Amino acid sequence: MDKKKILIIAHGHPDVHKGGAEIAAYQLFNEYETLGHDVTFLARSEEAPHGGAAFSVRNKANELLFHTRQDDDFLFSNIRTRYIWSELRDLLKRLQPEVVHFHHFFLMGVETLLEVRKTLPEAKIVFTLHEYLAICHANGLMLKPHSQKLCAKSSPRNCHNCFPEKSPADFFMREMYIKRAFSVVDRFVSPSEFLKQRYVDWGIDSSLIEVIENGIPLLSQHADMSIDETASSPKVRLAYFGQINCFKGLDVLLDALVLMDKEARQNFVLNIHGANLEYQPADFQEKVSSALKRLKGTVFLHGPYENRELPELLADADWMVVPSIWWENSPIVIQEAFRSKVPVIASNIGGMAEKVKHNVNGLTFSVGKPLSLLETFRSILANPELHKTCKAGITPPISISESAQLNLALYNQQ
Structure with a gap:
């Protein structure tokens, strides 16, 4: 060479x-x-x-x-x-x-x-x-x-x-x-x-x-923390990773959980890994803060993370949610999810839809529509095999x- x-x-x-x-x-x-x-x-x-x-x-x-x-x-x-x-x-x-x-x-x-x-x-x-x-x-x-x-x-x-x-x-x-x-x-x-x-x-x-x-780098053998289906959590574990701003769609994700009836919501937990909420417009901060209060016990805000921590954090996730309201290009966080064999729920546009194929390696919903995302969550509850199907459909990222x-x-x- x-x-x-x-x-x-x-x-x-x-x-x-x-x-x-x-x-x-x-x-x-x-x-x-x-x-x-x-x-x-x-x-x-x-x-x-x-x-x-x-x-x-x-x-x-x-x-x-x-x-x-x-x-x-x-x-x-x-x-x-x-x-x-x-x-x-x-x-x-x-x-x-x-x-x-x-x-x-x-x-x-x-x-x-x-x-x-x-x-x-x-x-x-x-x-x-x-x-x-x-x-x-x-x-x-x-x-x-x-x-x-x-x-x-x-x-x-x-x-x-x-x-x-x-x-x-x-x-x-x-x-x-x-x-x-x-x-x-x-x-x-x-x-x-x-x-x-x-x-x-x-x-x-x-x-x-x-x-x-x-x-993206391959996981070392000791860092491979893919989820063991036989020891899965009784709750559906959702995870959000990335910047918290007006364009990443975190408010869409929170709205979908707020709209869910309380009995169904008890089946979910959402862990948010991200930062910079304090730098966003006041109305967006207020909207997110209000939703977090209403979803106390279901949603947990963990703050920023280092890239090297992702495999361990993803080991505690059943689904990664990427709800961006803009086209995105090629979100590297999706590749990182697939590297850890975690299926992705994503908006149905741009580079997200190019990577996430509905009912193959993840699920897609109508961009910016909390009701569409809510229906996606309902389908996960109605079909417990959906997670296993989408996980099996994941191919290793480049x-x-x-x-x-x-x-x-x-x-x-x-």
């Missing part, structure tokens, strides 16, 4: 920012290092640098933090030109990677793509798409900000309707500015077919986008080793 010099760029280090994209980028970095490649991980950081330096070392010499930020959140532009046109350029010249694999431009400036191409004209530039930020100004969610209705396709006119303070011309120029930066990318990677199609509809040539799922090999093969393509 040819050893490669690879630079992986992410918008955060998972030691600090525990988002799916950050974790995916870092796991790929670790796998390349294990395979013996000359790999460097560069993560944007909002931490104050020592002495005003643009870069610092995080854990070891080949893990670097890039101390910068974008100044224009509309264009994703970094007007602090010294950080990109000087410091980043000098770093690229020193490292001389053959491949620069971006996992984001967010918070660094979309101009970083242009600088890589200018400084390293022979390098292969690969970009893994993780959501819809380039397409959608509404935090990349493709949700209409006021109605929270799903948006099927962006356009300057549609985007102006969501953000009337920006003209259609502003949105047209935004699209052109981002596409100019994207034009230097040799190949894009999409973790789901759904996300790929969104970017094809936006204007990226389909032949330039390869679908490669984000791989491993980080398999994903790394697919990415490496892409690097070698002309």
